[in-house]
Amino acid sequence: MNQNDDLQTLPTTEAEWQQKLTPEQFRVLRQAGTERAFTGKYVNTDINGVYRCAACGNVLFESTSKYHSGCGWPSFTEAVRPEAVELLEDRSHGMVRTEVRCARCHSHLGHVFEDGPRDRGGLRYCMNSVALDLQPE
Secondary structure (H helix, E strand, O other), X not given: XXXXXXXXXXXOOHHHHHHHOOHHHHHHHHOOOOOOOOOXXXXXXXXXXXXXXXXXXXXXXXXXXXXXXXXXXXXXXXXXXXXXXXXXXXXXXXXXXXXXXXXXXXXXXXXXEOOOOHHHOOOEEEEXXXXXXXXXX
């Protein structure tokens, strides 16, 4: 799949983002919020397809990298391509974590941790369901 398939035109201001996204999407994607554990629509989903950024349509993850981590959020072992996401140091809430953002629109997706399956690289991309759109195959 071409990474530019169906990419949407990006808003240029936060006010435009607020009009485009639902209040929960805006809180998570643009204000780096987190949805409550075990409440997201993709936590237990096993449908084959690709996961896109809910804000801009950028392809982020394939269902083949999704696994059930038990953490309460959809978890993936790797991004579809390293350049699909950007990783930033996050020192909020008295912790040091690695934030994952969409490389195209810079929206917050979740965090990546080094406690994933060792046989699949050891990473756990812990994403917010509201930040993703699943495009079934």
